[in-house]
Amino acid sequence: MPEIARDSVGLVTPQTAHFDDPLDLACGMTLPAYDLVYETYGTLNAERSNAVLICHALSGHHHAAGYHDAEERKPGWWDAHIGPGKSIDTERFFVVSLNNLGGCHGSTGPNSINPATGRLWGPEFPMVTVSDWVHSQARLADRLGITRFAAVIGGSLGGMQALQWALSYPERVGSAAVIAATPKLSAQNIAFNEVARQAIRSDPEFHDGWYAEHSAIPRRGLKLARMVGHITYLSEDAMGHKFGRDLRNHDFNFGYGVEFQVESYLRYQGDTFSTSFDANTYLLMTKALDYFDPAAAHGGDLARALAPARCPFLVTSFTTDWRFPPSRSRELVDALIRAGKPVSYANIESSHGHDAFLMPEPRYQAVFAAFMSRVARDLGLEERP
Amino acid sequence: MNRPDLKLIHEWVPTGAHILDLACGDGTLLATLARSKGVTGYGLEIDPEGITACIAKGVNVIEQNLDDGLANFDDGACDLVVMTQALQALRRPDLALDEMLRVAGEAIITFPNFAYWRHRVHLGIRGYMPVSKSLPHAWYDTPNIHLSTFNDFEQLCRDKGLIIVDRAVGIGDHEGHWTSRLWPNLFGEIAIFRVARG
Numbered sequence A: 001m002p003e004i005a006r007d008s009v010g011l012v013t014p015q016t017a018h019f020d021d022p023l024d025l026a027c028g029m030t031l032p033a034y035d036l037v038y039e040t041y042g043t044l045n046a047e048r049s050n051a052v053l054i055c056h057a058l059s060g061h062h063h064a065a066g067y068h069d070a071e072e073r074k075p076g077w078w079d080a081h082i083g084p085g086k087s088i089d090t091e092r093f094f095v096v097s098l099n100n101l102g103g104c105h106g107s108t109g110p111n112s113i114n115p116a117t118g119r120l121w122g123p124e125f126p127m128v129t130v131s132d133w134v135h136s137q138a139r140l141a142d143r144l145g146i147t148r149f150a151a152v153i154g155g156s157l158g159g160m161q162a163l164q165w166a167l168s169y170p171e172r173v174g175s176a177a178v179i180a181a182t183p184k185l186s187a188q189n190i191a192f193n194e195v196a197r198q199a200i201r202s203d204p205e206f207h208d209g210w211y212a213e214h215s216a217i218p219r220r221g222l223k224l225a226r227m228v229g230h231i232t233y234l235s236e237d238a239m240g241h242k243f244g245r246d247l248r249n250h251d252f253n254f255g256y257g258v259e260f261q262v263e264s265y266l267r268y269q270g271d272t273f274s275t276s277f278d279a280n281t282y283l284l285m286t287k288a289l290d291y292f293d294p295a296a297a298h299g300g301d302l303a304r305a306l307a308p309a310r311c312p313f314l315v316t317s318f319t320t321d322w323r324f325p326p327s328r329s330r331e332l333v334d335a336l337i338r339a340g341k342p343v344s345y346a347n348i349e350s351s352h353g354h355d356a357f358l359m360p361e362p363r364y365q366a367v368f369a370a371f372m373s374r375v376a377r378d379l380g381l382e383e384r385p
Numbered sequence B: 001m002n003r004p005d006l007k008l009i010h011e012w013v014p015t016g017a018h019i020l021d022l023a024c025g026d027g028t029l030l031a032t033l034a035r036s037k038g039v040t041g042y043g044l045e046i047d048p049e050g051i052t053a054c055i056a057k058g059v060n061v062i063e064q065n066l067d068d069g070l071a072n073f074d075d076g077a078c079d080l081v082v083m084t085q086a087l088q089a090l091r092r093p094d095l096a097l098d099e100m101l102r103v104a105g106e107a108i109i110t111f112p113n114f115a116y117w118r119h120r121v122h123l124g125i126r127g128y129m130p131v132s133k134s135l136p137h138a139w140y141d142t143p144n145i146h147l148s149t150f151n152d153f154e155q156l157c158r159d160k161g162l163i164i165v166d167r168a169v170g171i172g173d174h175e176g177h178w179t180s181r182l183w184p185n186l187f188g189e190i191a192i193f194r195v196a197r198g
Helices: A130-143 A157-168 A187-201 A204-209 A219-233 A236-243 A261-276 A279-291 A326-338 A353-358 A362-378 B004-012 B028-037 B048-057 B093-103 B117-126 B150-159 B178-182
Strands: A015-019 A034-041 A051-055 A094-098 A151-155 A176-179 A313-318 A343-348 B018-022 B040-045 B061-063 B080-084 B106-112 B163-171 B190-196
Touching (some): A015 A130, A094 A130, A130 A157, A130 A279, A151 A157, A157 A176, A157 A279, A187 A219, A204 A219, A313 A353, A313 A362, A343 A362, B004 B106, B018 B028, B018 B093, B040 B048, B080 B093, B093 B106, B150 B163, B150 B190
Parallel strands (some): A051 A094, A176 A313, A343 B061, B018 B040, B040 B061
Antiparallel strands (some): A015 A034
C-alpha cells in the first residue's frame, strides 16, 4: 500500500450483514437466507439523511474506496471519486458500497452453501436481476437504519441499479446518478456477453458449472471472456495510444506466441481475472445485464416506465464509450424529459472508452462534484455531519 | 440580472410556466425564474462550464447542440421557449425558429441588432466589422455566423406568418430610451422579440 493520501478514506474493514427473511426473486425462485458484504465510508448523521449508495458494475464489488490492509497495492475501484474532498465527499456523506447477490467477493453467491442441499450453489444459484439486487440493497439500508438515500449512484451495470432504485423505491431515493449506462442492452451488447459466456461454458474445466466439486477452474474460458470484455471497455483510440502496433521484441516471430504488446496486455488482464473472479458469477452478472429493460413491462415505452421516479437525475456518458455510447444515455435522458422528470445530462470528452467512468477526468469530476454539492445543499449538509 | 433582455424576459414569463431555455449558459435565468415564479423546465447548453454551473445550481441542463434540432421534445411539450443571444450563432436560425414554435406556442428571442447605430458607424464610416458590448468578437473568431437586424427578424416573422406579441430593445444595461422605442432598428443594441404561432 502506498502512503495513504489525505483525500483517501484510509483503512477500511468490510462487514457482513446476514438476512433470514427469504427474498423472492424475479426468476420465481426464493433465496431463503443470504449474506451481503459491504463497506461504509464517512459518518451517518443524526438525521440519517446523508447516506449515499454506490452500486457496482459487472466485475465490481464492495471495496470501492480506501485500503483493506497495508499489503494492498491499489485502493478500491472508485477511489478516484470517493474520499474527503472528492466528488462523493466522505466529510459530508455516509457512503455504503456492497457486493451484490450472486457475487464472488463475500456476498451469497454460487460459491456459498445451498442450505437445501448442503453443497455449493454452483450453477444452481438462482438468476438474479437488477431489480432483485435493488430489493436486497433496500434490506441492507433497512438494517443500517437508512430510510432514504441522499443519492444512489452507479456506473455501467451500477447505473442500471441506480435507475431501478428510482423506479422501485421512489420515496427512498433523493437523487440518482446514472453514469455510462443504458436503459437496455443492444443486440451487439448481448452478443458480446454471449461470446463471453460461451468461452466459459465451453471450457472443459467448466463441468457444467460444478468445477469447484472437480477442484477445477475454467481459467481459459474466464480469460477469454475477460479479454473480449476488455476490448469493449477501451476505445480504439485508447488502445492505439497505449499499444499501437508495438512489438514485444523487435521483429515478427511468424508464430502464435505473444508478439504485439496489445496481445500481451490482454492476456495479462485475462490471466489475472481468471484467478480472481468466479465463472458462475460472471455468467450471472452478464445475464443480469442482458435482462435489464425497465421499458419492457410498458410496451417498450421507457417514458411510461419512468413515471414512478420522483428524484432528480444526473446522466453522464463519455464520448469514446462504444459499449454504452452517449446515444444510449441520450435515450434515457430523452425518456426522462418526455416523462417530465428533472434531469441533467453531460457528455464528457474522454479518450478512455467505457472505462472512463472509473477514472479521474477534470470535467467528469467537476460535473460529479457539482451534482453532489447540490445534493448536499438541498439536504442542508454544508456543514460536517 | 443586469442584462436588459433577461429583465424583460423575467416580466414576460408567466408564473408556473414550463419552459425550455436554449443556450441557457450558467442557468441564471432558469434558476431565477424557478425561485421567483415557480417556473420549471430544462436548459440546453454545450459549454462545459455552463453545464457544470447549471448542475451546481440545481437547474436541469441537457448537453445538446441546438443545430441538431429539438427532436427530443414533443410538439407543445413546453409553454414557452426562450433563446437569448444565440440565434445569430446557429447554422439555420429560420429552422430553429420553426422548432421553437413547434415545441411551444410562444417564444422569446433576443439577439444583437446588427443595425444598431454604433455598429453602423463601425462598418459604414470606419469600414471595420463592428465590435461592441453585444458583439464582442473579432470577425475571425466570432461564433456569430448569422447576424441580422431588428427589421430582418421582423421580416422573417412576417414571412413565416408568426404573430409578434411584443418587441423591445435593450441598450447597454438599461431598457430602451424613447429614441430606441421609436426607431428600434437604429437605436436598439439588443433586439427582444416575443413571438407566437400564427
